[in-house]
Amino acid sequence: MVRAIPDPEGIRTARTLPAAWYSDPAHHAVELDRVFRSGWVCVGVTEELPAPGAWRAIRVGGVPVLIVRDRDGDVRAFLNVCRHRAAPLCDDLESGDGPLIRCPYHAWLYRLDGSLARASGVGEPDGFDLAEHSLTPVAIATWRRMVFVDVSAGAGELTLGPLATAIDAFPIEELEPAVVERHERPFNWKVLLENYSENYHTPFVHPEIDTTATEDYPMVSDGAVLYAWDRPLRPADEAQRIMHDLLPGEPGWERLAGAATSRPYDVGNYLTVWPNLMMNVFPDAVLVMWMEPVTANVTVVERRLYLRAGTPDDVAKRIADTHRLVHQQDVDICTSVQRSHDAGLDANGRLATFEERGVFFVHQHVRTALA
Ligand code: FES
Ligand SMILES: [Fe+2]
CATH class of the missing domain: 3.90.380.10 (Naphthalene 1,2-dioxygenase Alpha Subunit; Chain A, domain 1)
Structure with missing residues (x-):
């Protein structure tokens, strides 16, 4: 038995x-928001994460995300959106590498930890502070061989x-x-x-x-x-x-x-x-x-x-x-x-x-x- x-x-x-x-675009938009942008979703496998000093752009529930590995091997994720006027830092599924991430639009430069290193040519806007214009971090975690991202603002621990x-x-x-x-x-x-x-x-x-x-x-x-x-x-x-x-x-x-x-x-x-x-x-x-x-x-x-x-x-x-x-x-x-x-x-x-x-x-x- x-x-x-x-x-x-x-x-x-x-x-x-x-x-x-399963078919209505308006319903789909709500589902993306409530499911794919409100918690952990699988985005890949660990062996395909960027090498040290490199980054790669993906989409998570339609949200552009940049996965970055610094020279020490630490992996972070950010919204793939420049904090100047919202250009993507890297095209979808494209990769890059180097000491700094350069926005293709006006060449603001970000460190691999997401902090803004230089905004050349911006002049002196009142109260402008580089430290307030870091890339927006999103939560990233691994379980076994799988990589998960949570783009919601309130991400907790990955618990399956x-x-x-x-x-x-x-x-x-x-x-x-x-x-x-x-x-x-x-x-x-x-x-x-x-x-x-x-x-x-x-x-x-x-x-x-x-x-x-x-x-x-x-x-x-x-x-x-x-x-x-x-x-x-x-x-x-x-x-x-x-x-x-x-x-x-x-x-x-x-x-x-x-x-x-x-x-x-x-x-x-x-x-x-x-x-x-x-x-x-x-x-x-x-x-x-x-x-x-x-x-x-x-x-x-x-x-x-x-x-x-x-x-x-x-x-x-x-x-x-x-x-x-x-x-x-x-x-x-x-x-x-x-x-x-x-x-x-x-x-x-x-x-x-x-x-x-x-x-x-x-x-x-x-x-x-x-x-
Ligand atoms: S949008 Fe990125 S530097 Fe202007
Ligand atoms: Fe089947």
Whole structure:
């Protein structure tokens, strides 16, 4: 018998979100403000942070942000907006390096700690003080291999909740990048987050990876993390017994990362980290995806696949190809679903009470953010 996990409160009466929440620009503007500009969001991976003495411009919920690493290695983030007349200091996704950041418009110069070093030619405006014109700092933090930014004025500590620690023993930082991809996709960010957070569609959209005869796909959630895993119905090895007997984070779960198994790619831990990060964590591989919403129906999706050093080329290719096919199938169905949202067609649907707990998790977070 597998352990029963109680229904999340409210799922039995829940309805899906209105189509306008996926397609209306005015609604999207509110969501950007309440979700992507009001808390921590994933913006990348640590190995892609700028080198010492360099910087790089990104967008966080549409807000231009400059990530800077000083010569001592300390990483900071600032609004990518000159404190003179608001020119961007660096174009989106572009990088720079040097001892000072020079605004391209009137050449004000900033140190890598954000302080204004020189405003040549500005003359003597009354009471002008360089110290009052530093770049505006925004909060930046890392968790495992992921980088997060909070552009809100009131950023607190990055806290993802206790389920984030259930993957502590997995050697995520030791793995090596095998796939690096960035694509603009024609759907609202929530469409992919919902798709990622349920396995209900797998037998139909991904028949080649259907494991419903041998596993179920339970989910638990706490704080920012929804944690799903491949739970074997008839455990056959040590890893499978852990995944069968325990819930993520319970004493003994930490042994999963090193537990004997003949099928490491069935030891799957799937984390949806509100609002925009998705992680597949296996003993020998990690796939991460994060999103930057562009418009109501356009989203940039970043994908990274990591494998153990020394993974033979043919094995690496097989893993990358499988993940790529699955992702393309998800992109195709998400693109189709977005067409219904764009047409304003409300499904007003009901959720599968076991299989779609992750969709409910996403909807609850959206509703809370908008309340
Ligand atoms: S806007 Fe940057 S120096 Fe003028
Ligand atoms: Fe899928």
